Amino acid sequence: MNIAFNYLLIVNLFILKLIKKDFQFLLYGSFASFGTYFCMYAFRKPFTVATFENLSFWDIDYKIILIIAQVLGYMLSKFLGIKLISELKPSKRIYYLFGMIFFAESSLILFAITPIPYNFIFMFFNGLSLGMVWGVVFSYLEGRKLTEFLGVALCSSFIVSSGAVKTVGLLVMNSLQVSQFWMPAVTGALFIIPFVVFSLLLNKMPKPTKEDKRLRVERNPMTSKDRKKVFKTFFFPIVILVFFYLFLTALRDFRDNFSREIWDAIGFEGNTSVYTVSEIPIAILVLIIIGGLGFVKNNFKAFISYHYLLIFGTIFIGASTLLFQIGIISSMFWMICIGFGLYISYVPFNCIFFDRMIATFCIKGNAGYLIYIADAFGYLGSIVVLLYKNFGQNSISWLHFFINGTYFIAILGTVISFISLTHFRRKYKKKESRHVQTNLNIA
Numbered sequence: 494m495n496i497a498f499n500y501l502l503i504v505n506l507f508i509l510k511l512i513k514k515d516f517q518f519l520l521y522g523s524f525a526s527f528g529t530y531f532c533m534y535a536f537r538k539p540f541t542v543a544t545f546e547n548l549s550f551w552d553i554d555y556k557i558i559l560i561i562a563q564v565l566g567y568m569l570s571k572f573l574g575i576k577l578i579s580e581l582k583p584s585k586r587i588y589y590l591f592g593m594i595f596f597a598e599s600s601l602i603l604f605a606i607t608p609i610p611y612n613f614i615f616m617f618f619n620g621l622s623l624g625m626v627w628g629v630v631f632s633y634l635e636g637r638k639l640t641e642f643l644g645v646a647l648c649s650s651f652i653v654s655s656g657a658v659k660t661v662g663l664l665v666m667n668s669l670q671v672s673q674f675w676m677p678a679v680t681g682a683l684f685i686i687p688f689v690v691f692s693l694l695l696n697k698m699p700k701p702t703k704e705d706k707r708l709r710v711e712r713n714p715m716t717s718k719d720r721k722k723v724f725k726t727f728f729f730p731i732v733i734l735v736f737f738y739l740f741l742t743a744l745r746d747f748r749d750n751f752s753r754e755i756w757d758a759i760g761f762e763g764n765t766s767v768y769t770v771s772e773i774p775i776a777i778l779v780l781i782i783i784g785g786l787g788f789v790k791n792n793f794k795a796f797i798s799y800h801y802l803l804i805f806g807t808i809f810i811g812a813s814t815l816l817f818q819i820g821i822i823s824s825m826f827w828m829i830c831i832g833f834g835l836y837i838s839y840v841p842f843n844c845i846f847f848d849r850m851i852a853t854f855c856i857k858g859n860a861g862y863l864i865y866i867a868d869a870f871g872y873l874g875s876i877v878v879l880l881y882k883n884f885g886q887n888s889i890s891w892l893h894f895f896i897n898g899t900y901f902i903a904i905l906g907t908v909i910s911f912i913s914l915t916h917f918r919r920k921y922k923k924k925e926s927r928h929v930q931t932n933l934n935i936a
Contacts, residue, residue, distance in 0.1 A: 519639050522698055523646035526630055528691030529590070530647055533626045534654035535684035536597040536619070536677075537563070539662030541750045542768070543673035550610040557883050560750050561876055562613045563620035568872035570624020571865050578628035579715040579862035587696045589629045594688055596622040601678035612674070627843070627868075628861045633698050635848050635860045636712035637705045641787025641795075644844040645780050652776040652836055655749050656768035658684075708790070709852045712859040719858050724866075727854075730913050731863070735870050737803075737909040738842050742871030743878040744898045745835045751891050758892040759824035771825065775832040779840055786845075792852040793921055799841045799849065800917070803910040806838035811903025814896055831899060838906060842867055854924065 540559060548555035581589070600619040604612045634643040662680045665671045671679050701712070715723075724731065748755065752768060761767045783802070789795040813830035816822045822830070847863040850856070882894055889897075 515639065519642055522634060522643045525691055525694040525698065526634060526643060526647045527650045529688065529695050530626065530630050530650040531654040532684040532688035532691060533594065533623060534651060535658045535661070536594060536601065536681040537623050538655050539658050539680040540677040542659040542662045542753055543676060544753070545673060548609065550613070553883055555610060557879055558610065558613050559616045561879055562616040564746070564872050564875050566617040566620025567624040568869060568876065570621050571869035571872055574625045574628050574865040575862060575869060578625060578632065578865050579720060579859060581629065581632060581861070582714055586629050586632060587692060590626065590692045591689070593622045593626055598678065598681045598685060601681050605675045605678050628865055630695065631844050631864070632859070632861055633695055635844070636701050636709045638708045639787065640709065640848050641845055642784050644848065645784045645840070648840040648843055649776040649780050652779065653772050656772040659768045660766065709848070710855055713857070715858040715862055720862055723856055723858055723862065730916050731866065733909050734913055735867050737906050738867045738871050739874030740902055740905055741835070741839055743874040744902050745839050746875040747878060747895060747898065748831065748835065754891040755895055758890060771829050772832065774829055775836055778833055779836050782837065783840060783845065792849050796849040796853045796917065797914065799846045800910055800914040802841060803838050804907055806834045807903050807906030807910065810834035810899050814899040853921065
């Protein structure tokens with residue numbers, strides 16, 4: 494009896510030790526990755542809170558020129574990242590992070606000292622330097638049994654940080670009397686040291702364990718042959734999902750880049766705190782819901798669950814706009830609902846969706862490859878939508894253009910998510926059938 498009791502006590506102590514170790518790792522990884530990416534946004538987004546009123550170039554609104562220039566650089570960086578991030582070796586990660594952030598800050602300084610309107614070229618270089626930061630940061634987190642939780646913590650950083658750095662940018666202009674051209678560089682400079690500290694912490698994360706590799710498949714740098722094989726095998730779902738993500742990113746970016754114009758239009762002009770306050774409940778809800786799927790150990794079930802989240806998110810976007818237009822919900826609550834619907838759909842694509850896809854189908858490679866295919870075309874869509882708004886729908890207000898976009902993404906996203914769900918279910922059944930047949934042949 495005593496032997497059995499002692500045995501159970503030892504087992505329980507061992508389990509508690511493992512749980513404590515996992516919890517400490519989760520806290521450390523979340524803190525380091527969240528902080529690193531949060532700080533990156535201080536070099537990317539503050540300029541969007543400036544209005545640049547009464548300025549234009551080539552008959553295009555100057556702010557649109559700046560946003561397009563940065564997104565062009567960001568998009569090009571994503572296309573380069575399809576190769577570079579998929580081939581990235583762990584030993585080079587920290588050098589990528591430091592190099593990219595210092596290049597971004599240098600671009601903002603050159604943007605401030607170069608005469609208008611030719612300084613827009615440095616916003617292009619700013620975007621070019623920042624587009625691969627996400628892939629580098631996520632490469633520390635993928636392929637682990639706790640990737641869901643780590644990924645959600647990382648994703649919550651860009652939900653919160655975008656509003657937070659805009660608030661800092663406004664304070665820099667209003668309190669320090671910094672011009673709207675110097676504000677982006679000054680805001681970025683405030684975050685250089687925190688970025689370096691968080692990056693160093695991130696670089697000290699332990700490597701994936703044997704258990705991680707068993708549960709989520711080992712992740713390795715990919716060759717050109719590996720990339721071609723994955724793309725050929727999953728051509729149809731990749732194409733339709735990227736098409737959906739293209740417009741999802743465009744709408745999410747539009748809400749982010751023109752949040753001031755939208756908030757002003759619905760009655761919050763001059764409110765500096767609204768950019769941060771409205772994003773906090775979104776980050777918390779997304780964190781809880783997506784983080785909950787981390788408890789699903791079966792990779793296929795979790796992967797299918799993400800499809801249901803996409804469907805829910807897109808329907809929620811359309812329904813929220815309808816309720817706002819007929820006066821059932823307030824403008825503040827509507828913006829929070831739209832943000833929630835967008836991010837509950839957007840966040841999985843940025844990391845966890847493809848991480849589970851690789852684990853489900855035992856793909857040789859890494860999630861960075863698929864993420865960067867989606868991201869590259871996503872930001873291409875963002876540019877197309879901006880140009881369409883300026884040249885095709887110039888007479889429509891920012892608010893009404895945004896409202897129309899929410900209905901469009903609700904319909905498109907729901908349809909494509911259902912098609913993808915059906916396709917992957919069939920593909921998985923075929924995979925399992927082949928596996929069973931192989932075992933029978935061996936027997």
